[in-house]
């Protein structure tokens with residue numbers, strides 16, 4: 001099976017500062033990938049490079065075996081602030097989704113909006129932040145993408161809505177042949193659904209691999225995902241400090 005994302009020597013510099021450097025990764029298909037790292041580590045930059053919103057400064061990235069942006073119908077993306085058209089209603093968004101996406105699942109989209117209790121006629125700008133995030137997620141899922149990329153999708157959801165969202169995402173993954181890459185600071189959320197981990201720190205990939213394998217390689221010292229992530233970040237900081245001496 002083709003890797004869903006392949007990066008080779010990928011880097012992005014904003015003016016004088018590198019947001020991502022020497023990123024070489026292969027993310028296999030069929031995984032739910034958690035992307036973690038401290039604020040400013042480069043997570044959003046990596047995801048924006050993968051969807052073609054940013055051009056690399058160095059290296060290359062392929063998504064579903066092609067150039068980013070060339071598989072739009074097959075890639076669902078929800079950016080960090082879950083952008084929606086504020087003057088359009090939820091119903092208008094679904095109509096637009098149907099027009100733009102060949103694989104659009106209208107039944108799924110309508111029933112998800114209804115299930116969330118979102119008024120389909122209300123302008124999206126007048127929905128709550130969490131409802132807007134849920135609407136953006138519905139649009140991405142109803143495309144029936146092969147790859148779903150979510151940048152901190154649950155950040156604005158209340159704890160119950162977050163749990164329901166993660167369960168729905170896990171169901172969608174189980175029912176379809178879909179790969180997911182999601183960034184989050186909530187490692188406990190990632191532990192519920194992810195089977196693959198990428199840890200970024202200060203523009204570098206610290207580790208990338210199947211969670212089961214990573215946990216097995218850290219017996220005792222990192223019994224759960226949260227401890228494992230902290231162990232990688234602590235080691236990463238030590239290595240950076242050593243290198244700076």
Ligand SMILES: Nc1ncnc2c1ncn2[C@@H]1O[C@H](COP(=O)(O)OP(=O)(O)OP(=O)(O)O)[C@@H](O)[C@H]1O
Nearest residue numbers: 014015018019037038039040041042043044045046
């Ligand atoms: N448009 C931009 N112009 C200049 N610098 C930027 C821009 N976008 C991001 N950066 C910088 O690039 C680095 C990585 O930012 P990025 O948003 O990718 O991090 P992140 O891991 O997603 O952070 P967070 O967890 O806070 O969302 C940061 O130092 C940030 O200040």
